[in-house]
Amino acid sequence: MNSVNVANRVRKHSVDMVHRGKSSHIGSALSMVDILAVLYTNFLNVSPDNLDDPDRDYFILSKGHGGASLYATLAEVGFFSVEELSRHYQNGSPFSGHVSHKGIPGVEFSTGSLGHGLPVATGLALASKIDGRSNKVVVLVGDGELMEGANWEALLFAAHHQLDNLIVVVDRNRLQSFKDTEKTVALDPLDKKFDAFGADCLEIDGHDHEALYRTFSSTVEGKPTVIIANTIKGKGVSYMENKVIWHYKFPDEEQLKIAHDDISRGLK
Amino acid sequence: MRTAFINALTELAKNDKDVVLITGDLGFGTFEPFEERFPGQYFNVGIAEQSMIGIASGLAKAGKKVFVYSIGNFVTLRCLEQIRNDACYHNLNVNLVSQGGGFTYGALGMSHHATEDLAIMRAVPNIEVVVPSNAKNSYEAVMQLANRSGVSYLRLEKGGLPFSSVSELVIGRPNLIKSGDNILLVASGSILEEALIASDKTSLNVGVLDLHTLKPLDEVELARILKEYSLIISIEEHQKAGGVGSLLLEVISDYEVDVKVKRVGINNELISLVGDQKYLRQSLSIDSNAITKIINEYKL
Numbered sequence: 049m050n051s052v053n054v055a056n057r058v059r060k061h062s063v064d065m066v067h068r069g070k071s072s073h074i075g076s077a078l079s080m081v082d083i084l085a086v087l088y089t090n091f092l093n094v095s096p097d098n099l100d101d102p103d104r105d106y107f108i109l110s111k112g113h114g115g116a117s118l119y120a121t122l123a124e125v126g127f128f129s130v131e132e133l134s135r136h137y138q139n140g141s142p143f144s145g146h147v148s149h150k151g152i153p154g155v156e157f158s159t160g161s162l163g164h165g166l167p168v169a170t171g172l173a174l175a176s177k178i179d180g181r182s183n184k185v186v187v188l189v190g191d192g193e194l195m196e197g198a199n200w201e202a203l204l205f206a207a208h209h210q211l212d213n214l215i216v217v218v219d220r221n222r223l224q225s226f227k228d229t230e231k232t233v234a235l236d237p238l239d240k241k242f243d244a245f246g247a248d249c250l251e252i253d254g255h256d257h258e259a260l261y262r263t264f265s266s267t268v269e270g271k272p273t274v275i276i277a278n279t280i281k282g283k284g285v286s287y288m289e290n291k292v293i294w295h296y297k298f299p300d301e302e303q304l305k306i307a308h309d310d311i312s313r314g315l316k
Numbered sequence: 317m318r319t320a321f322i323n324a325l326t327e328l329a330k331n332d333k334d335v336v337l338i339t340g341d342l343g344f345g346t347f348e349p350f351e352e353r354f355p356g357q358y359f360n361v362g363i364a365e366q367s368m369i370g371i372a373s374g375l376a377k378a379g380k381k382v383f384v385y386s387i388g389n390f391v392t393l394r395c396l397e398q399i400r401n402d403a404c405y406h407n408l409n410v411n412l413v414s415q416g417g418g419f420t421y422g423a424l425g426m427s428h429h430a431t432e433d434l435a436i437m438r439a440v441p442n443i444e445v446v447v448p449s450n451a452k453n454s455y456e457a458v459m460q461l462a463n464r465s466g467v468s469y470l471r472l473e474k475g476g477l478p479f480s481s482v483s484e485l486v487i488g489r490p491n492l493i494k495s496g497d498n499i500l501l502v503a504s505g506s507i508l509e510e511a512l513i514a515s516d517k518t519s520l521n522v523g524v525l526d527l528h529t530l531k532p533l534d535e536v537e538l539a540r541i542l543k544e545y546s547l548i549i550s551i552e553e554h555q556k557a558g559g560v561g562s563l564l565l566e567v568i569s570d571y572e573v574d575v576k577v578k579r580v581g582i583n584n585e586l587i588s589l590v591g592d593q594k595y596l597r598q599s600l601s602i603d604s605n606a607i608t609k610i611i612n613e614y615k616l
Contacts, residue, residue, distance in 0.1 A: 102379065149406070157377070158405055161397055167367035168402055171374020178336075178356045179378075198398070201367035209359075 051257050054124050055085035056311055059284045061120035061133050063307040066298045069137025071145050075282040075294035077117035079221040079254070080188060083277055084121040086260040087186060096127050096153060105183050106172050108157045110165020111190035111219060115147030118155065127154030163196025165189060166216060170202040173214040173272075186215045186264075192224030195233055200245065206272040207246025214272040215264065216247070219254065221281035223292050242274040254279035286310045317472040318415055320451035322346055324458035325383060329354045335462060336375055340368050340386035342415065347385075365390050369398035369410070376408035381462050388416040388430025392437055392469065403467045404442040410468075411461050412437075417447065417471040417505050418553025419587075419596040426586050430471070434504070435558025437469040438530050444468040445530040446487060447504040450477040453485035453528060460487050473593075476506045488532040492541055496523030499611060500545040504528060504560045507553045510597065514607035522611065530563055539571035548577045549610050553593075553602060556581035578610045 058081050066074040088094075092105040109118050116136060123130045135141035142151035146160030159165050169187035176183055189199065206214050218238070222228050229235050242249035248268040252259040254277025267273045281295075282288030285307045299307055322343075329335045329350070337358045339347060351358040361368045365386060372382045384391060391414045392399070403410040414430060421428035438445045446461070446468060448454040454472055461468045464487070483491055493508075494515065500523040501511035508526050515522040525541065542548060542564070550561035561579030568575060580602050589599055597603040 158401070161401055163366075164370055164398065164402055167370020167398070168374040168377070170367070171371035171376075172378050173374070174359070174371065175375045175378030175380055178380075198364075198366040198370060201362075201364035202370060205361055205364070205367060205371065 049089040049125065051085040051089040054089050054121070055081050056314065057124055058085060058117055058120040059311045060308060061123070061130070062117045063285065063299055063304060063311070065116045065120065065133055065136040067304045068134065070298050071116070071137040072296050072298065073113040073145065074116070074298065075223070075288055075291070076111060076114040076190065076221070078283045078285065078288065079279040079281045080111070080114050080219045081117050081121075081283065082255045082257060083188060083217055083219065083260060084117060086257050087264070088121050088125045090261050091264045092186065093183065094154075099153060102179070103181055103183050106156050106169070106185045108159070108165045108169045108185070108187045109147050110159055110187055111162065111193055112146040112159030115145060118147055119143055119152070122152070122154040128152070162190065162193040163198040166199045167202040169214060169216075170206045170211065173206065173211040174209060176213055177209070177211060182213070184213050184215060186217065188217045188219060191218055191220045191222060191229055191235060191238075192232070194218070194235055194238070203242070203245045203247060203272070210270045211272050212267055212270055215267065216272065216274045218274065218276045219279050220276050221279045223281045223290065223295070225295065227292060238276055247272045247274040249274045249276065251276040251278065255283060284311050317448065317451050317454040317474065317476045318343070318346055320455040321413060321458055321472060322350055324455045326350055326353070328459065328462050329357050332381065332462070333357065334380050336380045336382050338368060338372050338382060338384045340365050340384075340390055342386050365394040366398055369395040370402050372410045373398070373402035373406065373408050376403070376410050377406065381409045383411045383413055385413045385415070387421070387428060388414045388433055388471070389427070392430070392433045396436065399443070399467065400440050404440055407442050407466050409465060411470060412468065413470045413472060415472050415474070417473045418507065419593045420473040422592050422596045423590050425590070426588060429587055431554050431582055432558075433469070433471060434530060434552075434554050434560070435562070438563070439558065442466050444487065444532060446528060447471045447530065448476070448485060448528055449504070449506050449508040449526055450482055453482060456485040457487065471505060473506045477509050482526055485528050488529050489534050490538050490541065491526040491528060492523065493526050494524045495544075496521045498545060499523065499547045499549065499614065500525055500542065501549050501551060501607060502527050502560065502564060503551045504530065505553060507551055507597065507602070510602070510604040511551050511607060513604035514611065517604065517608055518611050520611065527560060530560070535567050535571065538567055539573055542568060542573045542575055545575055547614050548575055549580060549607055550577065551580040551602065551607060553597065554581055555584060557584060580606050580610070
């Protein structure tokens with residue numbers, strides 16, 4: 049399965065879902081699409097057939113508000129039908145705005161409050177080490193989310209226990225609720241912080257599929273891996289890119305058409 | 317009670333490699349033999365309660381039966397959202413074990429008084445709340461909790477009841493220690509001792525109920541017992557709001573039990589007074605004397 053094609057379809061589904069549901073967080077959903085597409089088409093050993101297998105790879109979305117594009121990715125790779133996505137944010141549906149696992153095959157863990165995913169992923173990685181399994185645990189965290197202290201507690205623990213089966217991907221889109229992370233509570237130099245906490249930290253273009261795949265596969269023995277994936281919030285839709293307002297708004301009919309056109313052209 | 321806890325856990329761990337103990341850097345002098353004997357089943361996460369519950373949830377999701385140990389408020393209030401979202405929503409086998417229920421650590425100060433934990437823990441769905449009054453019941457609770465699905469909160473104290481009169485703890489089933497006429501005393505945890513002292517002191521034949529489990533609860537059985545009495549006196553080392561007395565009132569309302577209720581508990585305050593458990597109970601009028609006073613007023 050071609051990850052670029054999957055990413056494009058996931059972007060279209062995501063804007064459709066947010067439009068239909070009049071929901072929010074489309075910018076956050078779009079910034080991580082390429083990461084999800086590469087993980088689910090080329091890297092993670094997880095499929096509808098091995099969801100109960102303890103040897104499967106685990107993926108946890110910690111920035112649960114981006115849930116729309118995770119649902120869309122799971123549908124695209126066959127965990128459930130694409131038609132199901134039309135239920136997102138609808139009354140009586142299991143597809144809540146923040147990602148939920150209940151009744152949705154493929155979602156490993158429900159999140160929404162920030163700073164929860166990395167500790168849970170750390171526990172999963174520890175369990176695999178205890179039981180001598182060779183599976184990987186990947187957790188995707190937002191950059192603003194790194195202001196939550198529980199992440200750093202978990203990193204200390206993961207490094208101490210040499211959890212090299214843990215991969216933390218940071219969706220470094222640099223925008224949080226009001227403005228740039230660096231103008232809110234500065235995170236940089238982020239790589240040095242992760243290094244200091246005992247992780248092997250790499251920094252890449254979070255929209256470059258080849259770089260993503262290469263980096264996922266290059267873990268270091270004895271250390272958790274942190275990948276700072278530099279991304280653009282709202283990536284793929286011209287008027288959404290790097291605009292904080294798309295943390296809150298949903299596209300109207302006209303904006304949706306433009307979004308589809310932008311995505312079809314594969315906006316660079 | 318802590319020794320009973322680790323003894324029970326040792327028994328479990330011997331036969332089940334999935335039993336894991338996580339501590340938030342507490343248990344000095346008690347956990348070392350367990351750590352030595354069961355590598356891969358003991359982890360000290362350090363002083364980091366929020367990630368402790370997240371890590372415990374991850375372990376449980378991967379099939380482990382996890383016991384998480386810390387002091388009262390640290391393993392409940394400090395990480396409440398992790399308990400609710402990570403452990404409870406996913407219905408994971410995460411068992412929160414607190415040392416220091418109520419005023420166990422009275423003289424250590426307000427930070428170490430666990431006096432809202434029961435109300436808060438029982439408000440969260442998918443969590444069982446067990447409050448043993450002695451070491452034997454603590455052991456029995458741990459043996460059961462390991463193989464029950466879902467989250468639990470086990471509130472331990474130091475020492476516990478010196479009495480051996482309590483019967484076996486079966487989770488969810490209230491223990492009627494002593495039946496009486498007209499008046500029933502209901503308590504959870506080692507403060508049950510105050511109820512037993514008060515029942516010994518009075519010339520009336522007063523009943524005593526050990527409500528060691530707040531959730532799950534055989535409410536039908538509890539309502540049946542309560543119906544036999546005309547006055548119920550609850551006693552708890554906890555705020556009145558949301559605790560044992562509140563729970564009784566809920567059951568009494570839901571099952572339309574025609575009975576009066578008097579509640580002995582903390583009156584909506586955080587305590588700065590320094591003193592041990594016994595001293596604080598006396599000072600705050602949540603002791604046998606307070607119960608006796610209510611019994612005597614009832615006689616009049």
